[in-house]
Amino acid sequence: MAAVSGLRTLISVRHSVICQSFRLAPLQLTLTRLSWRQYSDSNGQQLQSNTENKSLLENLNLLGVDVKMARQRQPGVLRKTFTNELGLAKFLQGKGASRNVIASIVSRYPRAITRSADHLEQRWQLWRNVFNTDAEIVNILDRSPESFFRSSDNENLKKNIDFLISLGLNSKDLHRLLTTAPRTFSNSLELNKQMVELLEDICLELGGKNPEQFAKSVISKNLYILIRSTKRVKTNIDNLKTSLKLSDAELLALLQGHGADILDLSNEYLKKNVNNLEQKMSSLGCKKNDIKKLIINYPMILYIGPSTLNPKLDCLLKGGITIKQILEKPKVLDYSTQNITERLKELQRVGYDFEKNGIHILDTSKKRFVAKIEKLSSLPED
DNA sequence: GACACCGGGGTCTGCCATTTCG
DNA sequence: CGAAATGGCAGACCCCGGTGTC
Numbered sequence: 001m002a003a004v005s006g007l008r009t010l011i012s013v014r015h016s017v018i019c020q021s022f023r024l025a026p027l028q029l030t031l032t033r034l035s036w037r038q039y040s041d042s043n044g045q046q047l048q049s050n051t052e053n054k055s056l057l058e059n060l061n062l063l064g065v066d067v068k069m070a071r072q073r074q075p076g077v078l079r080k081t082f083t084n085e086l087g088l089a090k091f092l093q094g095k096g097a098s099r100n101v102i103a104s105i106v107s108r109y110p111r112a113i114t115r116s117a118d119h120l121e122q123r124w125q126l127w128r129n130v131f132n133t134d135a136e137i138v139n140i141l142d143r144s145p146e147s148f149f150r151s152s153d154n155e156n157l158k159k160n161i162d163f164l165i166s167l168g169l170n171s172k173d174l175h176r177l178l179t180t181a182p183r184t185f186s187n188s189l190e191l192n193k194q195m196v197e198l199l200e201d202i203c204l205e206l207g208g209k210n211p212e213q214f215a216k217s218v219i220s221k222n223l224y225i226l227i228r229s230t231k232r233v234k235t236n237i238d239n240l241k242t243s244l245k246l247s248d249a250e251l252l253a254l255l256q257g258h259g260a261d262i263l264d265l266s267n268e269y270l271k272k273n274v275n276n277l278e279q280k281m282s283s284l285g286c287k288k289n290d291i292k293k294l295i296i297n298y299p300m301i302l303y304i305g306p307s308t309l310n311p312k313l314d315c316l317l318k319g320g321i322t323i324k325q326i327l328e329k330p331k332v333l334d335y336s337t338q339n340i341t342e343r344l345k346e347l348q349r350v351g352y353d354f355e356k357n358g359i360h361i362l363d364t365s366k367k368r369f370v371a372k373i374e375k376l377s378s379l380p381e382d
Numbered sequence: 383g384a385c386a387c388c389g390g391g392g393t394c395t396g397c398c399a400t401t402t403c404g
Numbered sequence: 405c406g407a408a409a410t411g412g413c414a415g416a417c418c419c420c421g422g423t424g425t426c
Contacts, residue, residue, distance in 0.1 A: 143395080231412090266416090334417075
């Protein structure tokens with residue numbers, strides 16, 4: 001008896017929700033739920049395991065969900081007897097998500113409809129501890145529904161936030177972290193701890209004195225680090241250590257600085273980039289020591305793949321810049337080959353002398369560059 | 383004003399494999 | 405056993421501004 005009345009309540013809640021939110025004919029919904037009741041009463045559990053829940057499918061269609069996509073991604077969800085698709089829709093709508101966004105979220109991560117209203121509210125509030133507005137969260141969900149819904153463990157989420165704070169990350173860091181790499185917060189606490197421990201161990205191994213500070217620094221410089229595997233990060237560091245011949249102190253400084261980003265790269269990709277860099281630079285007459293200095297001064301060079309780096313270097317050389325100048329000011333490599341090409345053309349037009357003036361002009365902001373060119377154009381030749 | 387130095391900002395999911403759960 | 409939860413992977417840079425010094 002209690003179950004029946006509970007079911008009725010559920011139906012009537014679903015009913016009013018969908019009528020309110022999507023203005024559907026009441027009749028349509030009643031029929032939907034009735035057919036579901038008959039189905040599950042007479043057939044019980046057996047059919048459930050290999051038959052899709054018809055009324056659920058209808059609801060998904062009403063919500064505009066791409067059922068084909070949902071089926072392809074998480075087929076089991078469509079076979080469940082009890083789901084909360086309408087509750088989820090109402091919840092998200094209340095947070096400002098549009099019909100399209102809701103449909104897209106469910107299409108891409110169907111399991112979202114298995115979360116209860118209480119659960120959703122609790123998880124949302126935990127995210128709101130980090131974000132300032134609901135709209136920010138809706139944005140992330142639209143971008144990556146999986147990040148929010150993949151785990152149902154709110155306790156774990158809470159512990160993660162506490163853990164990250166305990167590392168010394170402030171609220172601005174947390175905000176950046178959750179915005180940029182929301183998956184971090186769905187990791188198990190254990191997994192996040194493992195990465196932090198790895199970073200601290202690396203720091204100590206390299207003779208660092210403050211492992212906590214090191215870990216915090218790497219995380220805030222590289223917001224993706226916690227969604228990488230420890231294996232990837234460890235292998236990259238080992239490879240860098242053996243191939244670059246840096247001293248421990250140099251490597252430590254590299255990793256805490258701009259070099260933190262290169263830990264993201266897949267092991268093979270980083271290896272390939274290091275090899276290519278060494279080959280290319282020595283073919284241009286650079287010594288081992290030049291290359292080492294180059295990497296220390298501009299670690300992001302290891303981020304650049306052969307197919308980008310080589311043409312970029314060639315472009316600079318062809319434009320009348322020497323390899324020595326590039327070694328002294330590697331930051332020019334920060335800019336796209338296209339951008340460099342355009343600037344070189346402009347500079348050639350006004351007869352810019354790199355030997356006399358250096359090449360820093362190539363790595364100033366667009367605004368400054370344009371101003372400089374204008375000035376040079378209006379000046380008579382000297 | 384020109385320049386050097388330094389640091390920061392944006393940006394990253396969607397799929398598959400494996401393990402755990404009920 | 406199937407579903408849920410969790411872990412891991414591939415992919416691959418560009419740009420801007422504040423501040424200090426001459």
